[in-house]
Amino acid sequence: MAELSGVQSQVFRPLPDVLRADAIVDRLRTAISLGLLRQGEQLPVENQLTAMFGVATATVRDALQSLRDQGIIETRRGRSGGTFIIGTPRIDPDSLRQRVLTLSMAELRDLEDEQISNGMACTRLAIDRADPADIDRLERIARQIGVANSPEARVRADSRFHIELAVLAQSERLMATTMRLLTETIESLWNILDSTEDAAWAMSDHLAIVTAIRSGDVDGANAAVRTHVTRNTYRLIAWRLAELYPVEVDR
Amino acid sequence: MSAFTEAANEAAEAIGHWFSAVYDDLYSLAKASDRAIRDNRGRRDALTDKDLRAIRPAAVGFLDRHHVPEAAGIVLPTGTVDAERGSVEWWRRTGENDAQRVVFNLTPSAAGFYDFQSLEWFTDVVTTGEPTIHGPYLDYAGMDQYILTLMVPFALDGEPVGTAGCDIEVRSLETTMIPILRHIPADAALVSKRDRVIVGNSGRYLVGNRVGDLPKGALRIDIPGTSLGLSLVAAEPLIS
Numbered sequence: 001m002a003e004l005s006g007v008q009s010q011v012f013r014p015l016p017d018v019l020r021a022d023a024i025v026d027r028l029r030t031a032i033s034l035g036l037l038r039q040g041e042q043l044p045v046e047n048q049l050t051a052m053f054g055v056a057t058a059t060v061r062d063a064l065q066s067l068r069d070q071g072i073i074e075t076r077r078g079r080s081g082g083t084f085i086i087g088t089p090r091i092d093p094d095s096l097r098q099r100v101l102t103l104s105m106a107e108l109r110d111l112e113d114e115q116i117s118n119g120m121a122c123t124r125l126a127i128d129r130a131d132p133a134d135i136d137r138l139e140r141i142a143r144q145i146g147v148a149n150s151p152e153a154r155v156r157a158d159s160r161f162h163i164e165l166a167v168l169a170q171s172e173r174l175m176a177t178t179m180r181l182l183t184e185t186i187e188s189l190w191n192i193l194d195s196t197e198d199a200a201w202a203m204s205d206h207l208a209i210v211t212a213i214r215s216g217d218v219d220g221a222n223a224a225v226r227t228h229v230t231r232n233t234y235r236l237i238a239w240r241l242a243e244l245y246p247v248e249v250d251r
Numbered sequence: 252m253s254a255f256t257e258a259a260n261e262a263a264e265a266i267g268h269w270f271s272a273v274y275d276d277l278y279s280l281a282k283a284s285d286r287a288i289r290d291n292r293g294r295r296d297a298l299t300d301k302d303l304r305a306i307r308p309a310a311v312g313f314l315d316r317h318h319v320p321e322a323a324g325i326v327l328p329t330g331t332v333d334a335e336r337g338s339v340e341w342w343r344r345t346g347e348n349d350a351q352r353v354v355f356n357l358t359p360s361a362a363g364f365y366d367f368q369s370l371e372w373f374t375d376v377v378t379t380g381e382p383t384i385h386g387p388y389l390d391y392a393g394m395d396q397y398i399l400t401l402m403v404p405f406a407l408d409g410e411p412v413g414t415a416g417c418d419i420e421v422r423s424l425e426t427t428m429i430p431i432l433r434h435i436p437a438d439a440a441l442v443s444k445r446d447r448v449i450v451g452n453s454g455r456y457l458v459g460n461r462v463g464d465l466p467k468g469a470l471r472i473d474i475p476g477t478s479l480g481l482s483l484v485a486a487e488p489l490i491s
Contacts, residue, residue: 106458112454236454238490
């Protein structure tokens with residue numbers, strides 16, 4: 001067969017076991033960073049994990065050992081034994097920034113497109129399905145990013161808001177998309193936009209989305225989602241281009 | 252005149268130079284391919300696929316001289332070599348001075364048939380005889396990548412038959428064009444004839460988006476030195 005390109009090569013991507021173990025480690029680390037799994041929580045037992053991830057027992061063991069070595073989980077013996085989350089992953093800011101540097105403009109635009117589509121779909125369903133109490137709760141969550149004062153806290157607060165949108169949409173599929181998008185973007189975002197000004201912008205964007213949902217304004221919600229996502233992308237691209245193509249001119 | 256007019260003009264000039272050089276060499280590729288095919292055919296009447304293979308050195312040479320394009324070659328309509336199928340003699344760079352032939356599915360009845368004779372990058376050049384740039388577009392069933400296709404007319408033995416050209420992956424154009432565009436202290440982009448962003452210097456004008464009406468104070472300049480309909484747009488930064 002001739003050399004594969006683009007879309008084709010994705011089809012035949014190899015799936016070695018060592019990558020699967022890494023993928024499990026990444027998935028759990030991200031879940032903990034996003035605040036989906038909390039300190040003190042117990043992980044499912046080994047054979048449950050094996051079944052859920054659809055991998056060999058040895059692969060799950062490798063992944064858990066790696067998390068143990070990183071001080072993120074601990075396995076206790078005995079009656080109240082099990083594997084527990086005891087630490088938060090240390091975010092390596094350099095590798096998070098590196099991730100953004102390797103994305104092309106086309107890939108960043110694609111990411112923006114999917115975030116906008118997903119955001120619009122979630123808010124559209126939230127308008128149909130959320131009750132006033134749900135929206136009050138969303139508004140409280142929307143404000144959290146404004147008071148978060150570290151990249152880690154901003155990651156948790158921002159994630160929490162977007163996850164809650166999927167919760168109000170009552171859609172498991174949109175939740176899965178939301179989670180995947182957050183995994184790909186959110187940690188890099190808040191390690192690059194490390195300022196209280198950016199956090200204040202994010203909060204006002206979040207509140208604009210809440211206001212539109214509360215008044216059942218689909219067009220307004222669409223516009224608010226678009227503003228929020230494009231602002232983040234604009235800022236990320238400005239940072240990326242300044243890193244990659246420095247120029248003397250003040251922008 | 253706005254604060255960024257001069258910088259925008261300089262950038263347009265630099266971009267024009269770059270494209271002119273590539274297109275000049277595409278015309279050379281067309282000539283060299285014509286010669287190679289005729290030499291290989293000799294006195295035989297009909298053309299064969301093997302005659303087309305003879306353009307390899309010309310394509311490899313082009314890809315060696317220009318590092319942004321990733322594949323180059325010639326394209327011929329149905330009836331030139333085969334009565335049932337068109338021909339795409341397309342070589343993709345695999346290393347320094349090396350290339351591999353790209354295989355396309357050109358059998359009309361097959362699933363995944365690459366119906367290039369209905370695509371604009373082919374029909375426009377064949378009908379007008381003018382060079383074109385097509386895209387950015389997702390070349391489904393072709394290269395299966397997000398690319399731009401640059402084409403010039405191809406003549407065999409003086410007879411215009413098809414096209415010669417190259418594909419540029421959108422992301423490879425960034426490294427050449429963004430440094431040029433970054434000298435403009437504004438949100439600026441290179442835009443296609445169809446008003447689609449090819450590459451921009453910020454998150455304002457993102458590849459593939461249509462520019463539409465420009466905001467007040469913005470400007471649009473034709474890219475000089477080519478007849479490709481390319482232009483440069485520049486507007487006050489959205490967020491500073």
